[in-house]
Amino acid sequence: MTDSSAPDIIVTKVDEAPQLASASLLPIIRSFAAAAGVTVGTRDISLAGRIIAAFPERLTDAQRQPDDLADLGKLVTTPAANVIKLPNISASVPQLVAAIKELQSQGYDLPDYPENPASDAEKEARRRYDAIKGSAVNPVLREGNSDRRAAVAVKNYAKANPHSMGAWAADSKTHVSTMSSGDFRSNEKSVTLTAAQAGAARIEHVAKDGTVTVLKDGVTYPAGTVVDATFMSVKALQSFLAAQVQASKDKGVLFSIHLKATMMKISDPIIFGHAVRAFLAPVFDRHGDAFRAAGVDPNSGLGVMLDRIATMPDGAKIEAEITALMAERAPLYMVNSDKGITNLHVPSDVIVDASMPALIRAGGKGWGPDGKAADTNCVIPDSSYAAVYEETINYFKATGALDPATAGTVQNIGLMAQKAEEYGSHPTTFEIAADGIVRVIAANGDILHEHAVEKGDIWRAASTRKAPIEDWVRLAIDRQRAEGCQAIFWLDENRPHDAELIKYVKPILAAAGVADRFRILSPQQATRVSLETIRKGENSIAITGNVLRDYLTDLFPILELGTSAKMLSIVKLMNGGGLFETGAGGSAPKHVQQLIEENHLRWDSLGEFCALGESFKFLADVKGNAKARILGKAVDLATQGILDHDRSPKGRVGQTDNRDSHFYFALYWAQALAAQTEDAQLAAHFAPIAKALAENEGKILAEIAAVQGKPADLGGYYHTDPAKTEAIMRPSRVFADIIG
Ligand SMILES: NC(=O)C1=CN([C@@H]2O[C@H](COP(=O)(O)OP(=O)(O)OC[C@H]3O[C@@H](n4cnc5c(N)ncnc54)[C@H](OP(=O)(O)O)[C@@H]3O)[C@@H](O)[C@H]2O)C=CC1
Ligand SMILES: O=C(O)CCC(=O)C(=O)O
Numbered sequence: 001m002t003d004s005s006a007p008d009i010i011v012t013k014v015d016e017a018p019q020l021a022s023a024s025l026l027p028i029i030r031s032f033a034a035a036a037g038v039t040v041g042t043r044d045i046s047l048a049g050r051i052i053a054a055f056p057e058r059l060t061d062a063q064r065q066p067d068d069l070a071d072l073g074k075l076v077t078t079p080a081a082n083v084i085k086l087p088n089i090s091a092s093v094p095q096l097v098a099a100i101k102e103l104q105s106q107g108y109d110l111p112d113y114p115e116n117p118a119s120d121a122e123k124e125a126r127r128r129y130d131a132i133k134g135s136a137v138n139p140v141l142r143e144g145n146s147d148r149r150a151a152v153a154v155k156n157y158a159k160a161n162p163h164s165m166g167a168w169a170a171d172s173k174t175h176v177s178t179m180s181s182g183d184f185r186s187n188e189k190s191v192t193l194t195a196a197q198a199g200a201a202r203i204e205h206v207a208k209d210g211t212v213t214v215l216k217d218g219v220t221y222p223a224g225t226v227v228d229a230t231f232m233s234v235k236a237l238q239s240f241l242a243a244q245v246q247a248s249k250d251k252g253v254l255f256s257i258h259l260k261a262t263m264m265k266i267s268d269p270i271i272f273g274h275a276v277r278a279f280l281a282p283v284f285d286r287h288g289d290a291f292r293a294a295g296v297d298p299n300s301g302l303g304v305m306l307d308r309i310a311t312m313p314d315g316a317k318i319e320a321e322i323t324a325l326m327a328e329r330a331p332l333y334m335v336n337s338d339k340g341i342t343n344l345h346v347p348s349d350v351i352v353d354a355s356m357p358a359l360i361r362a363g364g365k366g367w368g369p370d371g372k373a374a375d376t377n378c379v380i381p382d383s384s385y386a387a388v389y390e391e392t393i394n395y396f397k398a399t400g401a402l403d404p405a406t407a408g409t410v411q412n413i414g415l416m417a418q419k420a421e422e423y424g425s426h427p428t429t430f431e432i433a434a435d436g437i438v439r440v441i442a443a444n445g446d447i448l449h450e451h452a453v454e455k456g457d458i459w460r461a462a463s464t465r466k467a468p469i470e471d472w473v474r475l476a477i478d479r480q481r482a483e484g485c486q487a488i489f490w491l492d493e494n495r496p497h498d499a500e501l502i503k504y505v506k507p508i509l510a511a512a513g514v515a516d517r518f519r520i521l522s523p524q525q526a527t528r529v530s531l532e533t534i535r536k537g538e539n540s541i542a543i544t545g546n547v548l549r550d551y552l553t554d555l556f557p558i559l560e561l562g563t564s565a566k567m568l569s570i571v572k573l574m575n576g577g578g579l580f581e582t583g584a585g586g587s588a589p590k591h592v593q594q595l596i597e598e599n600h601l602r603w604d605s606l607g608e609f610c611a612l613g614e615s616f617k618f619l620a621d622v623k624g625n626a627k628a629r630i631l632g633k634a635v636d637l638a639t640q641g642i643l644d645h646d647r648s649p650k651g652r653v654g655q656t657d658n659r660d661s662h663f664y665f666a667l668y669w670a671q672a673l674a675a676q677t678e679d680a681q682l683a684a685h686f687a688p689i690a691k692a693l694a695e696n697e698g699k700i701l702a703e704i705a706a707v708q709g710k711p712a713d714l715g716g717y718y719h720t721d722p723a724k725t726e727a728i729m730r731p732s733r734v735f736a737d738i739i740g
């Protein structure tokens with residue numbers, strides 16, 4: 001349910017673990033905020049909510065939901081925006097299909113996801129579902145650039161309580177494999193548009209026989225936009241993947257592939273499908289035609305593929321062939337070896353930003369089918385950013401693992417506003433239907449880019465607007481001034497896109513008189529310099545494009561803090577509002593599994609706490625609400641309290657879980673508000689609350705502990721039952737009564 005009035009702060013309703021945590025935390029936030037006259041609303045951007053909002057005409061009044069994402073998309077372009085954004089599911093096809101099935105089972109008359117849409121109705125359903133697929137939320141809300149870092153208290157806590165790190169052996173066989181030609185990086189072209197070229201551009205394909213097909217019309221590029229075009233050669237990709245499958249076997253390491261099928265929702269599922277084909281090549285050689293006829297689609301992963309094969313006439317025989325082949329191949333890197341879920345089962349199970357850092361944190365070990373850790377071939381087909389992981393691995397092999405007790409920190413300033421760079425390229429990415437040429441034609445008729453392509457190549461255009469680039473450089477200048485530490489633009493002068501950005505960066509730095517405080521280094525060099533810097537206990541600011549923003553804000557936090565969940569992520573919206581993202585990680589599906597099995601939720605809300613403090617302080621600045629500032633400052637003290645008293649969730653039943661940690665957060669927050677002397681009214685309001693919470697600590701913890709160790713029923717996975725969720729996430733009557 002969403003509110004119609006305009007609340008001061010909006011907290012997004014999402015999915016999986018962060019949404020479960022919200023069921024416990026949001027009532028606390030609302031209750032405390034109300035004391036300062038601050039209203040807190042919600043908007044539903046969950047996968048289920050977005051599906052429901054897309055088919056109003058098929059649903060009953062009671063089932064219908066407004067398009068909250070569209071509403072938020074407008075809000076973030078206004079100065080009034082104050083949004084706390086929790087991580088949401090960026091759905092792969094299997095997740096989307098599962099969510100649709102669940103909603104259907106709950107009585108929602110939704111169309112099936114049409115794999116091969118034929119009728120007009122199916123095409124329309126597919127169009128709507130495609131808009132929901134993948135990373136469909138963040139690009140809409142990110143109307144600003146990002147400032148992601150560990151709060152000082154969080155970093156100090158990590159140093160005092162270092163997490164365990166796997167040891168790195170100099171002779172580790174773990175390595176990164178990436179393409180050296182024919183990939184997106186090798187084929188990239190880039191240009192900055194002149195005023196004459198600005199306006200509505202067109203992308204067209206010219207076949208060998210001269211037939212022109214418009215792939216996309218009316219892509220509006222204002223003057224100064226950096227427009228890139230590139231493609232992944234399917235032939236080069238296939239031969240690379242085939243070689244890697246074999247090389248993994250020869251070297252005796254696990255085969256793994258790391259992509260971002262969520263944010264790169266058009267290109268990466270296709271690349272993933274090629275990896276499935278390469279791994280199972282002999283089976284595809286024998287049964288390719290039958291697979292096509294049966295609608296077996298490797299792009300959705302081996303899991304769905306096996307389900308489909310099971311329905312084929314000689315399904316059992318093919319399945320046996322697959323099993324036999326897998327036994328001969330290099331062992332696969334596993335998502336869950338107990339359940340036999342491999343890297344190739346679901347395209348969104350292994351997401352490069354989280355998967356590579358986890359492997360690196362473990363000393364370069366992946367999980368094999370035998371449930372044992374092993375050295376791994378980390379296949380990252382496109383070479384644009386693979387060097388970051390390659391260099392990190394090489395550095396740790398040479399020097400040993402990082403020590404989180406002494407390491408400095410790498411902060412990030414990320415260029416992401418207005419769908420910057422590759423992460424905004426979905427609408428202009430195409431799997432090429434026939435050999436020919438693809439060109440980008442500017443509004444004035446200039447041919448901006450042209451590539452000769454072959455059937456099956458993946459061609460894409462990406463754009464980065466001038467205002468976001470300038471804003472990003474200014475943000476970097478501000479942050480460097482505030483921190484006074486090393487600051488590096490991770491840009492490679494030899495890469496066409498980066499060379500265009502450098503043309504913006506240098507004059508802005510020079511005009512501000514700060515050029516000497518910044519370095520511009522290729523991602524590979526910047527990785528090495530940054531690792532050497534933090535090893536010495538010093539800090540560095542990584543000023544990066546959109547993809548490296550994503551990758552680095554998992555990589556460095558996972559090495560430094562053990563997780564990216566504890567990050568502070570501030571998005572200063574370009575039109576004046578604030579977007580506060582919670583942490584830099586995702587929605588932790590594994591945590592939900594554990595809750596369902598044994599009612600223990602190990603989700604850590606530290607990212608939410610950090611975002612909440614910033615949101616209140618931002619509200620105070622924008623609306624001159626002094627009480628909001630006091631609430632915000634008290635949140636920071638409560639967060640510090642959680643760290644000082646070690647009240648963060650742990651992994652096992654019987655240990656602190658998410659609900660306990662929220663109790664302590666409320667206790668410390670109320671105590672800080674009761675103790676402050678700036679506002680007597682707030683102090684008087686919170687003194688009895690703090691007292692009641694402290695006095696009932698034992699009772700409340702016992703009530704929370706009593707429910708654990710047994711299965712929990714949420715009444716759904718993607719679309720949970722609100723009453724059941726509330727009962728599970730707020731098991732303490734005493735606590736709920738005190739909070740009100
Ligand atoms: N901003 C956003 O909206 C984002 C959304 N996503 C989406 O999230 C989903 C899952 O993505 P995935 O790549 O698996 O990454 P996740 O970050 O969800 O999970 C990786 C692992 O990180 C740990 N983790 C993450 N957050 C927390 C937390 N708050 N507290 C404790 N541990 C945490 C967990 O480790 P352990 O199992 O050891 O406890 C978890 O299994 C996908 O649908 C993805 O698209 C991903 C990134 C950002
Ligand atoms: O939007 C998504 O799919 C994921 C976002 C993400 O990984 C990030 O911003 O760090």
Ligand SMILES: [Mg+2]
Nearest residue numbers: 353550554584
């Ligand atoms: Mg990420």
